[in-house]
Amino acid sequence: MTADILAFVRVLADAGVEYVVVGGVAANIHGALRTTVDLDIAYSRSSANITRLAKALAPYEPYLRGAPPGLPFRWDEATIQRGLNFTLTMTLGDLDLLGEVTGGGRYEDLIGRAEPIEIEGRRCWVVTLPTLIVLKRAAGRSKDHEAIAELEALLEERDRR
Amino acid sequence: MDRQRTTDDIVLEPDPVIEAYKKDVDRTLLRENLKLTPQQRLEKLVAFMRALEQLRGAASKRR
Numbered sequence: 654m655t656a657d658i659l660a661f662v663r664v665l666a667d668a669g670v671e672y673v674v675v676g677g678v679a680a681n682i683h684g685a686l687r688t689t690v691d692l693d694i695a696y697s698r699s700s701a702n703i704t705r706l707a708k709a710l711a712p713y714e715p716y717l718r719g720a721p722p723g724l725p726f727r728w729d730e731a732t733i734q735r736g737l738n739f740t741l742t743m744t745l746g747d748l749d750l751l752g753e754v755t756g757g758g759r760y761e762d763l764i765g766r767a768e769p770i771e772i773e774g775r776r777c778w779v780v781t782l783p784t785l786i787v788l789k790r791a792a793g794r795s796k797d798h799e800a801i802a803e804l805e806a807l808l809e810e811r812d813r814r
Numbered sequence: 815m816d817r818q819r820t821t822d823d824i825v826l827e828p829d830p831v832i833e834a835y836k837k838d839v840d841r842t843l844l845r846e847n848l849k850l851t852p853q854q855r856l857e858k859l860v861a862f863m864r865a866l867e868q869l870r871g872a873a874s875k876r877r
Contacts, residue, residue, distance in 0.1 A: 655860075655864065658860055659856060659860060678856070684847045685844075685847075688859060688862060688863060689859075766822065771853065773853070779852075783824040784822065786824075786826060787824055787826075790829070802835035802836040802839055805826070806841055807844050807848075810841060810844050810848060814848065
């Protein structure tokens with residue numbers, strides 16, 4: 654299900670959730686044209702942030718994406734504490750919650766490699782374009798070759814301006 | 815194929831595979847997109863994905 658990205662930004666920012674946008678939406682924010690259906694974020698694993706995250710997303714009925722219906726999955730602080738990375742589907746769309754990102758580490762590692770961008774009148778932290786390229790390269794997926802080429806071309810175009 | 819030093823001190827070593835793909839990137843579209851604000855880029859993405867979903871829905875109804 655396509656993520657209502659703008660709604661996600663409003664919900665997370667208004668709840669004071671500490672997160673950094675990574676993945677395809679970050680690429681789009683930087684100017685890439687490739688489309689994406691989900692929002693990927695690296696979130697802080699601090700207890701306070703997990704509490705905020707659990708509360709903020711609960712109204713949107715998070716459930717494990719691709720899992721059969723009826724699993725005893727409960728969206729709460731304990732579940733987030735026990736897990737790390739979650740691929741979720743919810744009424745706002747699909748969201749990948751990443752406690753750790755391949756090649757990028759945790760939220761605390763990525764926030765220093767992120768820049769504040771205003772979306773929906775809120776400050777939203779997004780990994781920098783060079784960091785995004787490093788993350789995509791680290792993922793090592795052949796399907797990302799075109800995406801990485803686009804991001805690197807974008808970086809060249811941006812530096813030329 | 816020069817090494818690219820970025821503004822946040824990341825050195826990107828050129829990758830021959832990526833360089834090959836880069837030749838096919840339509841830079842005119844990227845330049846146009848760079849003229850938009852991040853908010854406008856996201857709005858464009860959301861609108862496009864919604865339109866795509868509607869088209870898919872319409873196509874599946876016809877089947």
